[in-house]
Amino acid sequence: MLYHFSEEAGIKTFIPRPNRSFPHLKPAVWAIDQEHAPHYYFPRDCPRVIYWKSETSTAEDIDLFFKYSSADKIMIIENRWLExxxxxxxxxxxxxxxxxxxxxxxxTAGYYISHKEVKPVQVEVIDDLLGRLLEQPIELRFTPTLGLIRNAVIQSTLDFSIIRYSNATK
Structure with missing residues (x-):
């Protein structure tokens, strides 16, 4: 199963649209795989930095970014998004x-695309995003701003996903 997360109820058909992050692509419907679905247990516009260990991650980066965590994936959002x-x-x-x-x-981000209209085969409602995140095998962190961790993660050997960063505090 692949998933699309929305704050909009009752969508019967997904129509391909242009994507701001990939303007060279023809319009598409975007979906995410099960492994990466927790990356979207957030309000749509919430900026977040997510990183995880991979086969190509160096021991130094794993030690630096995960030294005091038992999780293999860390998700970080700004404090102002908690409410x-x-x-x-x-x-x-x-x-x-x-x-x-x-x-x-x-x-590595788990994205799938379709260039044709797609109808969902099921819909689930999540009313408690924080609770759903805390059920995952991840560590959730809050910070005043994402800039420092974003820059460090981009320069690391870790796999990462940076979502809606344009909405982050500058």
Whole structure:
């Protein structure tokens, strides 16, 4: 199953749209795989930095970024998003994967795209995003600003996903 997260209820058909992050692509419907779905247990516009250990991560980076954590993945958001995280309701639309292809430009992020209209095969409502995140095998952190950790993660050997950074505190 592949997923699309939205704050909008009742979407019957997903229509391909242009993507700001990948303007060279023709319009697409975006979905995420099960492994990376927790990256979207946040309000849509919430900026976040997510990083995890991979086969290509150096021992030095693992020690630096995970020294005092038992988790293999760390998710960080800004403090100012806590109330929105508590108050947001998400609709998780499930899709049949046969309608999608892996987005090769970001293989490690779990993105899939379809260039045709797609209808969801199921919908789940998440009313408690914080609770759902705390059920995951991740460490959730809060910080006043994301800039320092973003820059460090980008320069590391870790796998990472930086989502909605344009909404971060500058």
């Amino acid at each position: 929105r995280l508590r108050d947001t309701r998400l609709y998780v639309y499930g899709f049949d994967p046969k309608d999608f292809n892996l987005f090769e430009e970001a293989k």
